Amino acid sequence: MAISVVINTYNAAKRLPAVLSCLKGFDEILVCDMESTDNTVETARSFGARVVTFPKKNYNYCEPARNYAISQARYEWVMVVDADELVSPELRRYLQKFTQKPGNVKGIYIPRKNYVFDRFHRSTYPDYSMRFFARNSVDWPAEIHSHPIINGEVSKIPSNRQNLALVHIPPTVEEMIDRANRYTSIEAQEMHPHKVSGIELLSRPFFKFFGEYFGKAAFRCGTAGLIASINGSVCEFYRLAKIYEYNMRHKMEEWTYVDSPDDAELEKIQNSPV
Numbered sequence: 617m618a619i620s621v622v623i624n625t626y627n628a629a630k631r632l633p634a635v636l637s638c639l640k641g642f643d644e645i646l647v648c649d650m651e652s653t654d655n656t657v658e659t660a661r662s663f664g665a666r667v668v669t670f671p672k673k674n675y676n677y678c679e680p681a682r683n684y685a686i687s688q689a690r691y692e693w694v695m696v697v698d699a700d701e702l703v704s705p706e707l708r709r710y711l712q713k714f715t716q717k718p719g720n721v722k723g724i725y726i727p728r729k730n731y732v733f734d735r736f737h738r739s740t741y742p743d744y745s746m747r748f749f750a751r752n753s754v755d756w757p758a759e760i761h762s763h764p765i766i767n768g769e770v771s772k773i774p775s776n777r778q779n780l781a782l783v784h785i786p787p788t789v790e791e792m793i794d795r796a797n798r799y800t801s802i803e804a805q806e807m808h809p810h811k812v813s814g815i816e817l818l819s820r821p822f823f824k825f826f827g828e829y830f831g832k833a834a835f836r837c838g839t840a841g842l843i844a845s846i847n848g849s850v851c852e853f854y855r856l857a858k859i860y861e862y863n864m865r866h867k868m869e870e871w872t873y874v875d876s877p878d879d880a881e882l883e884k885i886q887n888s889p890v
Contacts, residue, residue: 617693617715617716617718618643618644618690618691618693618715619642619643619644619691619693619694619695619711619712619715620642620643620644620645620646620689620690620691620693620694620695620751621639621642621644621645621646621694621696621697622646622648622685622686622688622689622694622695622696622697623635623645623646623647623660623665623696623699624648624649624650624670624678624681624685624696624699625648625649625650625652625656625660625678625699626649626650626651626652626672626678627652627653627654628652628654628656628699629652629654629655629656631699631700631785632656632659632663632699633659633663634702635699635700635701635702636663637663638702638703638704639697639703639708641705641708641712642695642708643690644666644689644691645660645663645664645665646665646666646667646668646688646689646690647660647665647666647667647668648667648668648669648670648681648685648688649668649669649670650669650671650672650675650678650681651669651671651672668685668688670684670685676798676801676802677761677798677802679757679758679760679761679762680758682696682758682764683755683756686751686754687751689751691751692750692751692752693711693715693749693750693751694748694749694750694751694754695711695747695748696747696748697782698784700784700787701782701784701785702782702785703782704780704781704783706779706780707726707779707780707781707782710773710780711748718750720768720769721768721769721770721771722749722750722754722766722768722769722770723748723749723753723754723764723766723768723769723770723771724746724747724748724771724773725744725745725746725747725770725771725772726744726745726746726747726748726773726780726781726782727741727742727743727744727775727777727778727780727781727782728741728742728744728745728781728783729743729778729781729782729783729784730743730784730786731783731784731785731786732834732837732840732841732843732844733837733840733843734786735837735838735841737834737837737841737844738833738836739833739836741775741778741781742775742781744772745763745782746763746764746766746770749766750768753767754767755767759806760802760803760806789843792847796847797854799851800851800854800855800858801858804855804858804859804861804862805862810859811863812856812857812859812860812863817853817856817857817860820852820853820856821849821850821852821853821856822849824848824849825845825846825848825849828844828845828848828849829841829842829845
C-alpha cells in the first residue's frame with residue numbers, strides 16, 4: 617500500500633532540505649505549514665512536496681495542526697516526521713513491506729536516536745514515538761508535547777534494529793535558547809495556578825540537572841552532555857519563574873497607586889544628581 621509522509625512546519629527552511637532528501641521513495645510528501653515567514657514553503661515545493669496551510673494564529677507549537685495535516689494525506693498509511701528528523705532507506709523499506717500485510721495493527725512505535733551536538737545520547741534510546749499509523753485510526757490531541765491516540769492494535773519496531781530508528785537532528789545552542797523561551801512560556805500559562813516558592817526555584821532545577829546528567833547518563837556525552845543538562849535545568853528554572861511572574865502580575869493588577877509620584881516629582885527624581 618502507498619504511504620504518505622506528513623511534516624508540520626513553521627520557519628523550518630534551515631533543516632528541511634536534509635529532511636526531504638531522505639524521503640525519496642515514499643508515495644507522497646505532504647508539508648502542513650503554519651504560515652512560515654521564511655522560505656519553508658518554496659523549499660518544500662522544490663523537493664516535490666505538496667503544501668497545505670494551517671493558520672498559525674497564536675500557536676507556538678505544532679500539535680493543534682496535527683490532526684488537520686493527517687486528514688489531508690492522500691493515502692491510508694501515514695508517517696509523521698518532524699522537520700528536524702531523518703528517515704533511513706531501511707526504515708522506508710520496512711514500513712512499505714509492513715503495509716503489504718498489516719494484519720490488525722493500526723500503529724507502529726518507531727525508535728528514535730537523539731544526539732547532543734555530535735554525540736549519540738545512548739541512554740535516551742530507544743525513545744519510542746508513535747509515528748506510523750492508519751490515517752482513520754488516530755487522534756492527536758492539540759496540547760503541547762501530546763502523543764497520538766491509536767484506535768486499534770499497535771506494535772513496536774525492535775529496539776535492536778537501530779538502522780530503523782528515526783534520527784533527531786540536534787539543536788544549536790541558539791535554538792536551545794529559543795525553544796526554552798517559547799516552550800516555558802506555553803507551559804507556564806498552563807500551570808499558572810501553581811504557587812512557586814523560593815525553595816522550589818532552587819531545588820527543582822537542581823534535581824532536573826541531576827536527573828539529566830546522572831539519571832539519563834548525559835555525562836557519557838562529555839561536555840556536550842553537560843551543556844544539554846544545564847539547558848534542561850535552566851528551562852525548569854524559567855518555567856517556574858514565569859509561573860511566579862504570572863501569579864505576581866495578577867496580584868499587581870489589584871494594587872492602587874495612590875502613593876505614586878506625580879509628574880513634577882518624577883521630573884525632580886530623574887534630574888537629581890546621583
